[in-house]
Amino acid sequence: MKSNLLRYVLLAFVIGQLTAQAQSVTSLLATRLKTLDSTLTVLHDRAMFNGVVLVAEQGNVTYAKALGTANIATNEPLNTSSAFNLASVSKQFMAMMIMQLQERGKLRYDEPVHTYLPDFPYEKITVRHLLNHTSGLPEYFDLAQKYLGPLDTLTNEGMLQLLHQYKPALVFQPGDRWEYCNTGYVLLGSIITKVGGMPIETFFDQHIVRPLKLKNTYIYYHKSRTTPRNRVFGFQRQNGKNVPNDLIRIDGVIGDGNVYASAEDLLVWDQALYTEKLIKASTLREAFTPVKLNSGATYPYGFGWMIEEGGNVIKHTGGWVGFRTLIIRYIDKKQTVIVLTSGTSAAGRVTEEILAGKAPVLAQTKLITNIRLIDGTGLAAKKAAVRLQNDRIWEVGELTAFPNEPVTNGSGMVLAPGFIDSHSHHDWGLKPDALPVISQGVTTIVVGQDGGGTPMDSLQARLKRQPVAVNVASYTGHAMVRQKVMGANGLYRTAKPDEVARMKTMLRTELHNGSLGLSTGLEYESAFFSNRDEVIQLAQVAADSNGRYISHIRSEDMMIDDAIDEIIQIGRITKMPVQISHIKIALRDQWGQSSRILAQLEQARSEGINITADCYPYDYWMSTLRVLFPKRDYTNAASAEFAVNQLFDPMQSVLVRFAANPSYAGKTIDDIAQLRHEKSAQTLMGLVAEASAFSRKNPDADGIEGIMGKSMDEPDVKNFLIWPHTVICSDGAYTGHPRGYGAFTRVLGRYVRDQKLMPLETAIYKMTGLSAEHLGLKNRGIIAPGYYADLVLLNPDTVQDNARIGDSSALSTGIEAVWVAGKLVYKEQKATGEQPGVLIRRE
Structure with a gap:
């Protein structure tokens, strides 16, 4: 009886501890979500967030926020069912469809791509290489830019033909290293169409959208025939105004992007990955397995997913035209974070930092208003305002202050680059x-x-x-390297070939x-004795x-x-x-x-x-007295006379420092000559000699003499x-x-x-x-x-x-x-x- 009682007491204690821990975790998350909410509001007020953030635990939404507009032309407000272009987050859907085809025996990962796409010109690249970014293919953007006409729309078939026709060199041999490659995922889109026996949009709808009963998820691309639901239009902020930044002419391709989904649907998708609604768990497991390279090393990327913390964190980001996206799956705590934005935004990073318990680092802005802007290009001044963001200029134009933004009133003065x-x-x-x-x-x-x-x-x-x-x-100073190689006392000659080589x-x-x-x-003694060849050799370096x-x-x-x-x-x-x-x-x-x-x-x-x-x-210039002797003949009276008549005016030229006799500092050469009862030319020679003697006695002294010469x-x-x-x-x-x-x-x-x-x-x-x-x-x-x-x-x-x-x-x-x-x-x-x-x- 006592043992049973003790057992019940211990069990109650354990349950109490677990309950307390759960409450503590729940309280901690609530605090962080409160911080997230206020931070997103601040970002939105500063035009740095237009989008949706959703956080869920065990598939249950614990936080959802939508701020901004879905379409800047109509000001239609965003909501959690708004469908964003997922950009590279689309890749996980391509990978899923490839896995479905593999599971049904329609293709094999390690088969060459040309097995399924006969026009593909690289024999050693396999489907697996495309899935995990180890193909070595170059990005298709450069090919499109080089070979498409200005009105052409790039399609999957068109991209394949560009590869077939021009066969650009691989960046590396397949499997040698990991390097993110959008080209590979466009090719996967083509494989799905070819092997699946239907347009990729149809395959996607039949094998992912319908089974999961997704409401606002679809494929949409430039010149697509389909009519999108709840589509968010991409934009960007330019100098205080929102301007369209949506699909462009290379967006006729499908695979690396152009899957649209809402935050709500992405949560359904995320939860389906814990089940076998789409594919078997054993099949999915490979998608979350780091790729193995030819060297035996691994890289933390599977099939359309980045893998962190030993597989406890699975994530992917996306960025294209006006969209920035993020999905994170915290496997150990069954937590999901989804961030979908249009317009420039750091909301993904900030959300991740806050939920990790870190203090969010927000961009700081300040506004300078009421100025005449002279922008440094030579163009005429204009009225404007300038907004700074951290250490950069963010916006220039007709700008109004954000809430609580520091403002400097320029009072109509000129603002110029530093x-x-x-x-x-x-x-x-x-x-x-x-x-x-x-x-x-x-x-x-x-x-x-x-x-x-x-x-x-x-x-x-x-x-x-x-x-x-x-x-x-x-x-980098020529004389500096010259002295390091030739020594302080070896500068008064031309350099030897081996010395020039060391300088180089x-x-x-x-x-x-x-x-x-x-x-x-080259006018100074430390470099004067160098010849042209020495200088040209160094200049060529x-x-x-x-x-x-x-x-x-x-x-x-x-x-x-x-x-x-x-x-x-x-x-x-x-x-x-x-x-x-x-x-x-x-x-x-x-x-x-x-x-x-x-x-x-x-x-x-x-x-x-x-x-x-x-x-x-x-x-008037400032230099040393010695430059007044171009022939370096400091005791030549004729050269000194030439200097005072042609190279400087001794009545207006001031000795600014003279260590051998500091009392001379601030006096003109003519003043010093009168003190010494000499002609100016004689004084010039004397000052050079005295400075040289001081330098020999004080070899570590710098700035021994200097003159401001009126000439x-x-x-x-x-x-x-x-x-x-x-x-x-x-x-x-x-x-x-x-x-x-x-x-x-x-x-x-x-x-x-x-x-x-x-x-x-x-x-x-x-x-x-x-x-x-x-x-x-x-x-x-x-x-x-x-x-x-x-x-x-x-x-x-x-x-x-x-x-x-x-x-x-x-x-x-x-x-x-x-x-x-x-x-x-x-x-x-x-x-x-x-x-x-x-x-x-x-x-």
Whole structure:
């Protein structure tokens, strides 16, 4: 009696525990479904969800939600019986019909396809290869695009004939690997028609739809004769408006898609797979068995199903035209999740995350309204609004705010793409806020200039260690690899063949790591002694990797014609884009020759050489004292005299740093000469000698001397700025030349607004879209959907550079706000502290 009592107590305890666990699971699911419901509502309010979500347990619906319209032309509302194009979720139905035929002895999986389709030209491909995506067939889309006329509709028979006629090469040998292939499932559709002895629509209706009593499930395709029931029409959202995105001319095929079904019917279908209503359990089991490859390895795909968690999760996704679909079967807990959407939507991912207990990651939007949009293409400004989604531009046009969406009122000012500084040295001492850069409206700096720079992996490590507010892209410097191979003291000669070979190997590595290409600073001693052959060999390496070439050419004064001929020759031989850095004429006797030089560049372009330039808007440069001796004869009095008469104005040229005697910094060369009671030429030679002596005593010191040299004529500067193939750059850094803080705003204020040198739209194009084109940057430099949300809001009436010699770090005015990757990094002349900048790699 006591043992029976004990048995009853234990049984009651176990039942209680199981009941408590079941209640806990039920409560947990209820909480998650509540989160799902509110999340779908939010997504719908933000135009990110138009569709149906259904969740069921043990075949019983625990959650169903339909939001949006079935037809944007009629605004007919969606419901759970609305029939969506299942896209690739259709494949499981094709597989089922093949299994039915196999079970009835009508076909065998391992028979060659041409057994059933005699025109099929590949002898080794079997039905099984088609079912599990191991055939090696190419996608039919490319064939259709290449060989169909613009009004032709592709059909199953037509696709088979394209394969028969053109026999495109296989991507791999059948069974060698798994690669998703829509072509295979269209062929399965043809096999069903041929072996089944009737149109596939009829077979589908007789052997799946009717046995399961499905109400809103059918095959429908482009130019189909059938009349669909409750059909949902595909669409997509474009710039705030819904536009049709439905069946297209290749949608005359059946197999990889074009099965339509409602969420309600899909649940019936799902539940039938737990029974033998359609096929035997033993037959179905193979559909959920991972495919075995020729190597013996397996891949988690069966017949029309992805297999996860050892078979406890069976799923498939679909995506075609305006439809995104998902079905998941959690076998162990008999749970079903169905997501059917039209229009762009991440509802499938979000639903899966929430039901797995993860916090949903929702796209964040923000709206910038009341702006004059200058989009970076050179087109005229227009009134518009711009919506951002995470780090990208989502929509441009007449837009209204979503509920609770953050809105920035542009107050009628200009919104432009963030400026791209194609030649920058701001990486020297780059601070997290990047204030000199973003305060000009610059969102991307391109470093590794003049032959210098940092290896790509080191640059990436640096940005990971200390994030910054601005994007960074980099060339690989010729002098950098030269020094690594030849040593710091071995640069004053031409390189030996084995040294060039080692440089080429290093450059290939950098290009592989995402460098934009090769940069040279041939006027500087570290590269001056290289010959053309060395530079061309390295440039060819960059060209072979689809890189680019940018150069501080070998001379900007005495030998400028020869230097320009060299870069043109590099472009001619390598056939890659080449760019002249900070184009200028720095020889007094050649002032006024800009038109002749530009004609020389245009002649090269007419020959097919893609030569361009960048330019900063100042008539004084910044470099080392040593560049004032083009023959590198630093003790030659005649050369020093030539320099002060032809290469720079000692009365207006300022020594910005001089480690050997810091008191000289900020003084002109003429000022220093007077202090020393010398002529300017003698002082120039003395300063070079003193800097060299300091360098020998302090071999680890950097930036020992630097001069801002007044040596250009403003009319030439203007001509270079307006050349259609010139972009704007700063060539600036944190200290020294005012260009580091004001190059871009100087163009917008002085040359655009005040002097009317070019329209504002043209100037911005030169700072954005054209710069991105010259650099090969993708999805940057233009305000358009899908492009990165690097933006600047500016007031064209007040934009102005304020940095001057003696106050070179004064911030510009008129730059009202700057976004990098959708995050506000600058507002009201202050950095916000956000640091979303990334290292941009060549694609």
